Amino acid sequence: MGDVQGHAEGDENMSEIMGLKAKLGLDVFKHDKEPHIKIKPGMEKDPRLKRAILVCPAGLYEENQDGEVELTIDGCLECGTCRIACGTEVLEWYYPAGGAGVQFRFG
Numbered sequence: 001m002g003d004v005q006g007h008a009e010g011d012e013n014m015s016e017i018m019g020l021k022a023k024l025g026l027d028v029f030k031h032d033k034e035p036h037i038k039i040k041p042g043m044e045k046d047p048r049l050k051r052a053i054l055v056c057p058a059g060l061y062e063e064n065q066d067g068e069v070e071l072t073i074d075g076c077l078e079c080g081t082c083r084i085a086c087g088t089e090v091l092e093w094y095y096p097a098g099g100a101g102v103q104f105r106f107g
């Protein structure tokens with residue numbers, strides 16, 4: 001198969017070889033003073049927040065045994081998908097301060 005929507009066949013093979021977790025592991029994350037995304041207090045069980053578990057490409061949202069959604073900020077790609085999917089009524093979302101956050105190392 002040749003190029004498909006701008007992706008060369010070699011790109012597809014690289015994705016298969018490395019896998020998503022390995023590629024994300026190449027990125028570097030620098031901590032900000034405060035997490036740049038926070039679940040608003042009292043919203044941990046809000047159904048809108050559960051969308052983030054499905055859509056976060058880095059898999060940073062999880063539901064605990066009490067049915068609360070938890071976020072681990074390390075590894076955030078700053079893509080904004082959770083903000084769009086869940087909304088700002090349940091998430092406080094800002095970009096990290098300059099010098100903090102993700103540094104992409106692949107692609």
Ligand code: SF4
Pocket residue numbers: 037055056057058059060075076077078079080081082083
């Ligand atoms: S901004 Fe993107 S990578 Fe970061 S927590 Fe939200 S969905 Fe996940």
